[in-house]
Amino acid sequence: MSKSMLACLMACLLLFTVAFSGLANTQLVMAKSEEANKLSLIPPWQASPSEEEIQFNCKYPIQSGTSDSSFSFNVELKYVGGEESQLFDLSAEGPPDWMVRVQQTVSGTKELPAVVLDPTKTYSGESVVVIAFPPYWVVTEPGDYNIKLKAASGDLEGSIDLTARVTARYEFKFETDTGLLNTKATAGKESHLTVVVSNTGTANLDKVMFSSGKPSGIGDEHWDVTFNPDKLEGLKPLEEQEVDVIIKPPAKTIAGDYMITLRSNSDPSTSSSPELKIRVTVGTSTKWGWIGAGIIVAVLAGLVLAFRKLGRK
Amino acid sequence: MGQVVIETSDLSKTYDGFTAVDKLNLHIEEGEIFGFLGPNGAGKTTTMLMLLGLTAPSSGTVQICGHDPGREPLEVKRVVGYLPEKVGFYENLNARQNLEYTAELNNLPKREAFEKINNLLSTVGLSQVCDQEVKKLSRGMKQRLGIADIWIKDPKLVLLDEPTSGIDPEGIEDILTLTANMARKGITVVFCSHQLHQVQRICTRVGILNKGHLVAEGQIDRLGREAIAGGRYRIEIQVAQVNQKLVDALKLVEGVVDVQGSAETLLISCDKDLREQISKLIVESDNSLLGMKIEEYSLEAVYKEVLS
Amino acid sequence: MYTVFRKELADYLESKRFAMLFILATMAAVFAVYLAVQNIRGAVSSSSEFVFLKIFTVSSETLPSFLFFVSIFIPIIGIAFGFDAINNERASGNLSRLLSQPIYRDSIINGKFLASLAVLSFIVVSVIAIVGGLGLRIIGVPPDSEEVLRLIAFALTSIIYGAFWVALAILFSVSFNRAASSMLAALALWMFFFFFVYMIAGAIADARVPIDSNSSFEMIAKNAEIQGMINRISPCNLYGESILALLTPEIASLNPALMMISVIAAGRMLTPLNFTQSLLLVWPQIVTMVALATICFAISYVRFIKQEIRAT
Numbered sequence: 025m026s027k028s029m030l031a032c033l034m035a036c037l038l039l040f041t042v043a044f045s046g047l048a049n050t051q052l053v054m055a056k057s058e059e060a061n062k063l064s065l066i067p068p069w070q071a072s073p074s075e076e077e078i079q080f081n082c083k084y085p086i087q088s089g090t091s092d093s094s095f096s097f098n099v100e101l102k103y104v105g106g107e108e109s110q111l112f113d114l115s116a117e118g119p120p121d122w123m124v125r126v127q128q129t130v131s132g133t134k135e136l137p138a139v140v141l142d143p144t145k146t147y148s149g150e151s152v153v154v155i156a157f158p159p160y161w162v163v164t165e166p167g168d169y170n171i172k173l174k175a176a177s178g179d180l181e182g183s184i185d186l187t188a189r190v191t192a193r194y195e196f197k198f199e200t201d202t203g204l205l206n207t208k209a210t211a212g213k214e215s216h217l218t219v220v221v222s223n224t225g226t227a228n229l230d231k232v233m234f235s236s237g238k239p240s241g242i243g244d245e246h247w248d249v250t251f252n253p254d255k256l257e258g259l260k261p262l263e264e265q266e267v268d269v270i271i272k273p274p275a276k277t278i279a280g281d282y283m284i285t286l287r288s289n290s291d292p293s294t295s296s297s298p299e300l301k302i303r304v305t306v307g308t309s310t311k312w313g314w315i316g317a318g319i320i321v322a323v324l325a326g327l328v329l330a331f332r333k334l335g336r337k
Numbered sequence: 338m339g340q341v342v343i344e345t346s347d348l349s350k351t352y353d354g355f356t357a358v359d360k361l362n363l364h365i366e367e368g369e370i371f372g373f374l375g376p377n378g379a380g381k382t383t384t385m386l387m388l389l390g391l392t393a394p395s396s397g398t399v400q401i402c403g404h405d406p407g408r409e410p411l412e413v414k415r416v417v418g419y420l421p422e423k424v425g426f427y428e429n430l431n432a433r434q435n436l437e438y439t440a441e442l443n444n445l446p447k448r449e450a451f452e453k454i455n456n457l458l459s460t461v462g463l464s465q466v467c468d469q470e471v472k473k474l475s476r477g478m479k480q481r482l483g484i485a486d487i488w489i490k491d492p493k494l495v496l497l498d499e500p501t502s503g504i505d506p507e508g509i510e511d512i513l514t515l516t517a518n519m520a521r522k523g524i525t526v527v528f529c530s531h532q533l534h535q536v537q538r539i540c541t542r543v544g545i546l547n548k549g550h551l552v553a554e555g556q557i558d559r560l561g562r563e564a565i566a567g568g569r570y571r572i573e574i575q576v577a578q579v580n581q582k583l584v585d586a587l588k589l590v591e592g593v594v595d596v597q598g599s600a601e602t603l604l605i606s607c608d609k610d611l612r613e614q615i616s617k618l619i620v621e622s623d624n625s626l627l628g629m630k631i632e633e634y635s636l637e638a639v640y641k642e643v644l645s
Numbered sequence: 646m647y648t649v650f651r652k653e654l655a656d657y658l659e660s661k662r663f664a665m666l667f668i669l670a671t672m673a674a675v676f677a678v679y680l681a682v683q684n685i686r687g688a689v690s691s692s693s694e695f696v697f698l699k700i701f702t703v704s705s706e707t708l709p710s711f712l713f714f715v716s717i718f719i720p721i722i723g724i725a726f727g728f729d730a731i732n733n734e735r736a737s738g739n740l741s742r743l744l745s746q747p748i749y750r751d752s753i754i755n756g757k758f759l760a761s762l763a764v765l766s767f768i769v770v771s772v773i774a775i776v777g778g779l780g781l782r783i784i785g786v787p788p789d790s791e792e793v794l795r796l797i798a799f800a801l802t803s804i805i806y807g808a809f810w811v812a813l814a815i816l817f818s819v820s821f822n823r824a825a826s827s828m829l830a831a832l833a834l835w836m837f838f839f840f841f842v843y844m845i846a847g848a849i850a851d852a853r854v855p856i857d858s859n860s861s862f863e864m865i866a867k868n869a870e871i872q873g874m875i876n877r878i879s880p881c882n883l884y885g886e887s888i889l890a891l892l893t894p895e896i897a898s899l900n901p902a903l904m905m906i907s908v909i910a911a912g913r914m915l916t917p918l919n920f921t922q923s924l925l926l927v928w929p930q931i932v933t934m935v936a937l938a939t940i941c942f943a944i945s946y947v948r949f950i951k952q953e954i955r956a957t
């Protein structure tokens with residue numbers, strides 16, 4: 025109880041001291057000159073700027089990322105030296121083909137074409153987000169790209185340079201040539217499936233390896249899935265390579281659908297290597313299908329023959 | 338005479354102590370039509386079954402054309418045609434197919450069988466219905482088919498168990514003629530029937546069975562003489578005028594036992610058939626013979642006499 | 646005899662009961678295959694080499710397998726093609742006429758027996774072939790030579806079993822003058838063998854060696870043994886055991902409890918038997934069925950030969 029009382033007392037004392045000192049300072053300035061007298065209303069922390077200007081502040085003006093990522097910069101705008109709030113037009117410029125937007129937040133959807141800045145009230149400025157998207161239809165060359173944010177009101181204008189550093193990257197794609205995730209096979213026979221691995225990125229890919237997951241249940245040890253070639257030394261950017269997958273179900277596989285998984289461990293660093301789940305429809309080998317049908321037909325023929333030969337018409 | 342076709346000696350059949358056929362001795366020769374008579378339950382059918390080997394005799398033997406039906410069934414059955422009392426056919430087959438099956442069982446060649454079947458079907462008057470299933474035939478038609486059936490093989494001996502039952506008068510006529518014709522070709526027929534006049538018309542010899550015993554056997558007239566006239570022939574003559582002289586003269590003929598007279602007719606009993614001598618005598622004695630008749634014995638009378 | 650055989654065969658083939666039974670048997674078979682194929686993926690273990698045989702032995706949860714249908718159909722077909730063989734001929738008055746033809750008396754009964762057997766074999770083989778063909782078409786796994794051998798043995802065993810029922814039905818047809826009585830007698834006997842023997846066997850075995858959930862394996866095996874022994878007086882059971890062992894190579898003992906013991910205690914591996922081993926396992930059963938069929942036929946043969954044939 026006494027402690028809080030004490031704290032309260034301390035706070036009152038502190039306030040009093042500050043107020044008093046400020047009063048004292050003002051009195052001092054007033055005493056200085058007429059001009060100073062005129063400026064006496066300006067808060068003391070704005071004391072130094074004498075000119076109207078707009079200040080930009082960005083903590084991370086250089087960002088790097090791959091060409092498929094977006095770059096977003098948090099920029100704080102401050103209007104100093106003015107007497108009353110003003111509306112500033114905002115515009116952002118990026119390299120050709122880039123899309124650059126100014127938004128309130130990263131996740132926001134609305135663009136901010138302008139912002140009101142109040143020189144009297146603002147302590148830390150108004151923050152906006154500049155988002156830059158590299159063009160998605162071409163792979164952007166690695167390098168530094170300049171983005172300029174401008175704010176202007178009348179003759180008063182200012183800008184800040186932001187840098188998007190595009191780094192090199194690979195983009196690995198693993199898909200079937202047709203895009204379909206099912207295929208047909210015949211028990212005991214090899215069937216082929218073509219998968220395409222491609223690097224749509226900008227960096228080289230080292231060593232691509234393949235592996236497969238075979239159906240659980242019947243005779244799984246006999247399912248044969250081989251890749252041809254069974255590994256790739258590397259893929260250059262924009263290179264595409266077809267891989268022949270040979271699927272051979274065991275000879276005694278019952279007709280029906282089976283799941284196999286094709287995996288490629290292109291990137292050892294990422295735990296989830298791309299995989300394809302392929303539904304293999306094992307059909308009756310046409311030979312046995314026909315023989316089966318043949319047997320039934322033979323039975324019926326035998327029936328007819330028995331009637332013909334043994335019955336009396 | 339001809340060859341012996343049926344020979345039985347002491348043929349007996351007992352069913353659990355009941356004697357259906359008792360010590361039957363039959364002797365039937367080729368070409369005979371043997372009438373087999375007797376009241377219901379006398380044992381006629383049983384005898385026929387034993388003749389065919391369809392049932393085994395309890396004792397005694399049967400010889401059909403020299404074969405024992407029990408030991409050599411095929412030899413016997415090859416030559417014997419049997420029409421059972423209640424003849425049956427495969428109801429789902431038609432008349433022709435039934436006969437074809439019989440022909441097949443008799444190993445007849447197909448062509449031969451076909452012609453034979455056609456002939457037989459027209460003989461028994463079934464040509465119109467021969468393609469109908471047997472179940473659609475009337476009872477008499479089936480009986481006719483049964484008769485056709487036995488002629489498919491060329492039998493030497495035919496056993497007919499009441500063949501005319503259920504058949505219309507015309508049909509009976511046909512059957513009797515057919516049977517008589519067959520006998521003329523040398524086929525032996527055993528004709529079992531309750532229709533005495535039919536038996537009398539065609540049979541050369543009859544046997545009458547009662548309770549398993551053969552009570553009478555022989556030609557009908559002989560049986561009649563034995564049963565009714567004490568074995569005598571009775572000749573009835575009509576002459577212009579009956580006088581004592583004629584009666585005396587007749588009595589003197591050898592073999593004449595008795596002569597009884599009335600106004601115009603005389604009844605002569607004699608041991609033998611003396612019609613020739615008697616007619617000669619009458620003509621020689623200047624009398625005119627108006628008529629002469631040897632008495633015939635109806636089978637009916639004989640039958641009644643024998644069984645009483 | 647051949648003539649009789651041909652004629653009877655023709656009659657049977659054109660009879661309604663043939664059409665009926667054939668269609669019924671085929672339908673049941675197709676149905677069974679359909680169910681088997683639905684369940685075959687689950688039933689085939691990864692080590693199974695006998696995928697094709699599974700078409701015949703796999704059952705669904707609700708409906709029994711093809712084997713069960715077969716074991717019901719064969720007695721019915723056998724009875725259907727034998728129960729009126731002789732007495733129908735006799736009643737229709739055919740028999741006297743037939744027997745006055747120059748054929749031996751036994752050719753009639755032999756011809757009829759063979760004709761019935763031929764029709765039965767025809768149905769059995771057709772149905773097995775249809776099932777095999779359908780199965781082959783659907784699952785696409787061909788049988789290997791051992792499986793084919795086993796199927797042939799299965800067909801032959803079925804025909805032997807069918808022969809027993811035909812012989813029995815003919816025996817009844819010789820013994821009873823009315824077709825209806827001989828059919829009822831045959832069916833009653835079948836029911837006795839099929840249902841009651843099992844019940845009686847179970848009851849006796851439980852009385853002799855009572856078992857409950859915590860009985861030892863030896864006790865269970867003993868109980869099963871007694872039950873099995875009593876069951877073996879039933880030809881239905883003989884047949885059931887035979888075809889099960891023939892079509893399931895994994896079965897190494899006809900006593901299920903013993904088989905379990907041999908695996909658990911003696912460490913026998915669950916490897917399938919080869920064909921001769923399976924055949925040897927059920928050889929006594931097959932021989933017994935042959936003997937039963939022969940005895941039935943011999944009795945009816947002798948009876949028929951001695952019988953008086955009177956058209957009544």
Ligand SMILES: Nc1ncnc2c1ncn2[C@@H]1O[C@H](COP(=O)(O)OP(=O)(O)OP(=O)(O)O)[C@@H](O)[C@H]1O
Pocket residue numbers: 352353355357375376377378379380381382383384422
């Ligand atoms: N299976 C049998 N068991 C016992 N007795 C029998 C049997 N068959 C026939 N009988 C008897 O044998 C006797 C002779 O019968 P059978 O059929 O030979 O007579 P039938 O002379 O043909 O008579 P019908 O003129 O009525 O045809 C009859 O008294 C009959 O009761």
Ligand SMILES: [Mg+2]
Pocket residue numbers: 381382383422498
């Ligand atoms: Mg009679």
